[in-house]
Amino acid sequence: MTSSAVTNEAIDSAAIEAFAAHYGERAAHLPPVAIVIAAFNEEGVLGSVVHGLPASLCGLAASVIVVSDGARDATVAEGRAHGALVCDVPVNRGQGAALRLGYRLARAGGARYIVTTDADGQYNPAEMERVLAPVVSGEADFVTGSRKLGSQETKDPVRRLGTWVFAVTISMLTGQRITDSSFGLRAMRAEITGAVRLEQPQYQSAELLIAVLAKGFRVLEVPATIHKRQVGESKKGHNALYGLNFAGVIARTWWRERQRRAPRSAASANRAGGSAGSLPSAAEPLARATSIARATVTGSAPAGDGPAASGGTPRAAGDDPRSAKRT
Numbered sequence: 001m002t003s004s005a006v007t008n009e010a011i012d013s014a015a016i017e018a019f020a021a022h023y024g025e026r027a028a029h030l031p032p033v034a035i036v037i038a039a040f041n042e043e044g045v046l047g048s049v050v051h052g053l054p055a056s057l058c059g060l061a062a063s064v065i066v067v068s069d070g071a072r073d074a075t076v077a078e079g080r081a082h083g084a085l086v087c088d089v090p091v092n093r094g095q096g097a098a099l100r101l102g103y104r105l106a107r108a109g110g111a112r113y114i115v116t117t118d119a120d121g122q123y124n125p126a127e128m129e130r131v132l133a134p135v136v137s138g139e140a141d142f143v144t145g146s147r148k149l150g151s152q153e154t155k156d157p158v159r160r161l162g163t164w165v166f167a168v169t170i171s172m173l174t175g176q177r178i179t180d181s182s183f184g185l186r187a188m189r190a191e192i193t194g195a196v197r198l199e200q201p202q203y204q205s206a207e208l209l210i211a212v213l214a215k216g217f218r219v220l221e222v223p224a225t226i227h228k229r230q231v232g233e234s235k236k237g238h239n240a241l242y243g244l245n246f247a248g249v250i251a252r253t254w255w256r257e258r259q260r261r262a263p264r265s266a267a268s269a270n271r272a273g274g275s276a277g278s279l280p281s282a283a284e285p286l287a288r289a290t291s292i293a294r295a296t297v298t299g300s301a302p303a304g305d306g307p308a309a310s311g312g313t314p315r316a317a318g319d320d321p322r323s324a325k326r327t
């Protein structure tokens with residue numbers, strides 16, 4: 001392990017320990033679907049985003065995990081007030097590091113499916129079910145929304161061109177037609193996030209997509225919408241910086257995965273069967289995950305994954321005493 005990996009692990013372990021201590025049973029026994037959101041200084045918008053998320057998807061109960069790191073505003077309190085399980089990391093590391101931690105918390109709590117969305121309100125929660133459905137039905141392992149197949153609000157020609165160029169590049173490199181490589185609304189079987197190598201601290205979407213494709217998982221795109229950011233600013237920098245970083249991640253991930261490509265037979269087995277045969281177990285119990293962090297979590301059987309009591313029921317308000325009541 002490099003020294004930065006050791007530091008990252010120490011930060012993750014401490015955050016998992018604090019999360020387990022704060023939420024106890026709620027964190028240890030998650031419902032089947034975990035909606036994971038990375039949020040950095042998203043006060044003023046995170047609350048309404050969490051509030052608008054469905055309490056169940058595809059007939060399965062859903063919880064919301066927000067990973068906030070190094071927030072200098074009320075992001076944490078706002079997320080908790082609206083019912084999200086918020087992991088409050090003291091150091092800012094980036095969206096990639098935050099999502100990785102969120103995936104780990106979701107797996108540790110026993111979630112079977114992970115859906116991601118952003119904290120800035122650019123994605124439509126009504127489209128989540130469309131993204132998750134092929135994963136639940138077993139048609140795909142990983143589904144991403146696509147603005148190219150759906151719609152995008154921005155008229156910025158540089159953004160539009162960038163999205164197209166990166167999608168074409170990834171399609172050529174991986175051999176699978178991809179129309180959008182940076183869509184934040186996506187769904188996957190939870191164990192996939194523990195089976196692929198994820199290292200990017202910030203610009204994570206291309207790494208995740210390329211790594212999932214390289215492992216031979218079945219990837220699907222569905223039409224979806226991306227709105228303009230209404231509150232706050234992009235955390236990724238202006239177009240040129242974003243584009244340069246994004247291109248670098250594509251090149252480095254493709255090269256890395258090429259070097260460590262699994263034998264063709266393993267990849268084909270994943271593709272053909274779509275089973276978790278070569279995967280680690282989805283549920284790395286929180287107690288075990290946090291044992292590194294010396295956390296104490298007790299509990300009995302994991303929550304079942306039967307249909308939620310009533311589809312579309314509003315999310316319950318959080319455990320925070322300031323919890324707002326949903327209408």
Ligand SMILES: Nc1nc2c(ncn2[C@@H]2O[C@H](COP(=O)(O)OP(=O)(O)OP(=O)(O)O)[C@@H](O)[C@H]2O)c(=O)[nH]1
Nearest residue numbers: 038039040067069094095098118119120234235236
């Ligand atoms: N925890 C955490 N979340 C982050 C960080 N940077 C960005 N995010 C979150 O990641 C999501 C996407 O970030 P944005 O800045 O909107 O970037 P983007 O959507 O890729 O690009 P834009 O189109 O410019 O908005 C948002 O929910 C951010 O709050 C970070 O350093 N830490």
Ligand SMILES: [Mg+2]
Nearest residue numbers: 118120122229
């Ligand atoms: Mg955004």
